[in-house]
Amino acid sequence: MKIWQLPNRETTIGDYLLNICFLNGFIGTPYVDGAHWYLTTLIAIIVIEALGRKWNIAEFGYFYYLWMLVSIILYCCKLKQISSLIGGGYIGYICIAFAIREVLKSELLQIKRHVLFCFIIGAFGILIEISLYAFLELIVIVPVFFLCVKGYARCFSNKVLIYIGKISYPLYLIHQNISFSIIHHFDYFKIEYHYFYCIIAFLLSFALSIIIFKSEKFLTASIKE
């Protein structure tokens, strides 16, 4: 057994380099890490929304539902790869975010027709491109998010949760491969303590995320100075 080798997760140096440049998703190279697809989606969404803002069209509902419709059409034409380049089914969540933003803008929380349409098309996109379960999960996601935005969900003000939330980005990106390596190597010796190793792996990735979070804060403060 080679040290820290993770079966089914091996890659070439070329693919690895493309992965650390976040380019792999855009040119169809496999992801080294199971969480890296999120970066492709997020970069695609941010770039398209930035262009929308540059041309002053991102403030209108039609920008979002046209974006979603293009993605659905591409997906239905079996051009899934191109659809994912513009955000794929996850544009649905962006449409819903826009709808919530618009509802919160009006003082009496009125729901206008274009906002409702944006919400419906977003939910439809999630149903078509992601899964039925993702669509059903909106029943939980949307009300919980709405309550948090309005400041009514006091149970989320817990200090531990807030701290985990602050380090969530590095934790999301690093937890998977690090944890898989640790669990796999412990499992090699004894399988019956599997869930105990899961906890150790999570705590180690948590500690590493704190180091990254603090380093990033230090770096940002140094640049600002």
Next chain:
Amino acid sequence: MIANHNVIEKEKTDKNMQIEGLRGIAIIIVCIYHLVYRYNQLYGLSNVELLHHAGTLGVGFFILISGFFCCQKVIIRLVTTFHYYISSRKKYYDYGHAMQLQLLPLSFF
């Protein structure tokens, strides 16, 4: 007046903190999904079927939050920097802005 202003500021902070808390919950759901379900799936071990769709739940929260809040800050920064480079004559002479452009990918996080 000042007291009123403080109350509004406190309310805003509370809301933001609740969103951070929600992100905390979302990342815990995603981690449990990966460590308990995805690992077992990858290496052919017996699995907890209940967790099969937990990943989309966590990611759904993340993208919704990104779409609502985080994107706005990043996009404003992105558009401002882009504008600066298009419109400014001194382009690459200003060390501060050159640094900002190099660190632009960091702003996604």
